[in-house]
Each structure stands twice: as structure tokens, then as C-alpha cells.
Amino acid sequence: MLKIWGRSNSVNVEKVLWTCEELCIPYERVDAGGQFGIVNTPQYRALNPNGLVPTVEVDGLVLWESNSVVRYLTARDSAGELWPQDPAERAVADRWMDWMNTVYWPAFKDLFWNLVRTPLERRDQAAIEHSHARSSEVLGYLDAHLSDSDYIAGNQLTMGDIPMGCAVWRWMSLPIERPQYAALKSWFNRLCQRPCYQKTVMKPLT
Ligand SMILES: N[C@@H](CCC(=O)N[C@@H](CS)C(=O)NCC(=O)O)C(=O)O
Known part of the structure; x- marks a missing residue:
């Protein structure tokens, strides 16, 4: 197993x-x-x-x-389903998976760590503000990408949705102001309908 x-x-x-x-x-x-x-x-x-x-x-x-x-x-x-067979489609999925690790998470992690895992008196306000601004900015890139499709690499769920799906639950759950990213919100709402996402990702932040 x-x-x-x-x-x-x-x-x-x-x-x-x-x-x-x-x-x-x-x-x-x-x-x-x-x-x-x-x-x-x-x-x-x-x-x-x-x-x-x-x-x-x-x-x-x-x-x-x-x-x-x-x-x-x-x-x-899951070849042909979660793992796209078409190299071009797979490259789009791969790109946003890598982007989660190299761009989004570095932008977002200070906001998350300070608000969720740091006692109030030890929070770094400058880091919070910078991380909030930067993560809001880069999420706009994903919002623009999602305006053309229901999911990250086309119109069905693929592996490309998984890393950012996990990260976006955190973004949506924090007590922060969020830009009006309509395509991102619709995609997030689609993920929230999935029992497997509910079971593994939609939990209180700790
Ligand atoms: N690039 C690695 C990053 C792994 C990573 O940073 N994991 C964090 C948790 S999200 C970790 O192990 N932190 C130390 C710990 O939990 O003790 C991956 O994608 O697996």
C-alpha cells in the first residue's frame, strides 16, 4: 500500500x-x-x-x-484524465504546478505563517502587508488564465489544478481583503463541489 x-x-x-x-x-x-x-x-x-x-x-x-x-x-x-496525454495540454498543467511552488507559495507564505501560525504579538506586519500585496498581484495572473477555461488545463480537472487548488483554499479562508477575481472564484467554487477536495483540503487552517 x-x-x-x-x-x-x-x-x-x-x-x-x-x-x-x-x-x-x-x-x-x-x-x-x-x-x-x-x-x-x-x-x-x-x-x-x-x-x-x-x-x-x-x-x-x-x-x-x-x-x-x-x-x-x-x-x-489517470493518463488521459488527470494526467493530460496531449503534450501541449500537459505543459499548461505542469506550468501552473511549478508556478505554485516557485511563484505563488513564496509570495503567499509570509501571510499564511504570520496569520495562522504566529502568535499576535510576534507577527511581522511589514511581511504581512508585502505578502498580501504580492500574492494578490500574482493570483491575478491565474485569474486571467482561468477566464478562458473551467479548469487550469482545459475544461476538466487535471493534475494542474491540484497544487493551486490546495493553496487557494488557504487564500480564501484567511481573514483578509481579496481582489474581485471572478474567474478564480468560479474555479474555486467548482473545486469545492468535489468530495475529495472537501475531504482532504477544506479544513480549518492550522
Ligand atoms: N518542494 C517541496 C517542499 C516541501 C516542504 O516545504 N514541505 C514543508 C511542509 S508544506 C515541510 O516539510 N516543512 C517542514 C516540516 O513540516 O517539518 C515539495 O513540494 O514537496
Whole structure:
């Protein structure tokens, strides 16, 4: 059975959990990272030298980097559906998956960490404001992209929706002002209809 190490409130772990649920892949999850530790033990580092979550054991492989795990599982079990067969369509999905890790999350993480995981008296107001402004700006790029299609890589859910779907739940749940991004909101509402998204992503922020 697929084994996932990672606390369930990690955005990167959620990507894998949501994918497993969409594909009906049975899994065992072990709490690791954050308050659960484990990630600095020699045994864990032997699996994942980064000491980060998620780490996944499946098919005799040890995988890490959440987007790579999502790509592996969808290519294995969902070619032509969650994993687009068409290289051009797949490139669009890949692009927004990479964009989540390299542009959106770096822009957003200070806002999230300060408002959700930092006591009031220790919050960095300048970092909050900068992160709020920057994440609002870059989400406008995704909103513009979504004005042409129901999902990130066309008119059905693909792996391309998974990383930003996990991230956008956080953006929509924070007590902040949000620009009126109509296409982004409609896409988010579509995700919220999905039982697997409800189960793995739509949780109180911690
Ligand atoms: N690029 C990696 C990033 C992994 C990562 O930063 N994971 C965070 C949780 S979202 C982590 O392990 N933080 C340390 C911890 O939880 O102890 C991926 O996509 O898997």
C-alpha cells in the first residue's frame, strides 16, 4: 500500500492526499514534520535528505517533491484524465504546478505563517502587508488564465489544478481583503463541489 509521511495540514502533503482520493488509491499516512518531528531522524533523512514532507513510498520507489508525486500517480493511474496525454495540454498543467511552488507559495507564505501560525504579538506586519500585496498581484495572473477555461488545463480537472487548488483554499479562508477575481472564484467554487477536495483540503487552517 502507498505510504505517505507528512502532517495532514501541510499544503504539499494535501496535494498527494487529494490525488490519492481522486484516484481511489488506498494509502497509509504517518504524521511527520512540524510538531510530529521524525523528519530529522537518520531513518527519515535516508528516505528524504531534505527533511521535508511529503515523502511517499510506492511501487518500490521512494518519492519526494509533492508535484513529482502527483505527476507519478496521475501518469500511472489517470493518463488521459488527470494526467493530460496531449503534450501541449500537459505543459499548461505542469506550468501552473511549478508556478505554485516557485511563484505563488513564496509570495503567499509570509501571510499564511504570520496569520495562522504566529502568535499576535510576534507577527511581522511589514511581511504581512508585502505578502498580501504580492500574492494578490500574482493570483491575478491565474485569474486571467482561468477566464478562458473551467479548469487550469482545459475544461476538466487535471493534475494542474491540484497544487493551486490546495493553496487557494488557504487564500480564501484567511481573514483578509481579496481582489474581485471572478474567474478564480468560479474555479474555486467548482473545486469545492468535489468530495475529495472537501475531504482532504477544506479544513480549518492550522
Ligand atoms: N518542494 C517541496 C517542499 C516541501 C516542504 O516545504 N514541505 C514543508 C511542509 S508544506 C515541510 O516539510 N516543512 C517542514 C516540516 O513540516 O517539518 C515539495 O513540494 O514537496
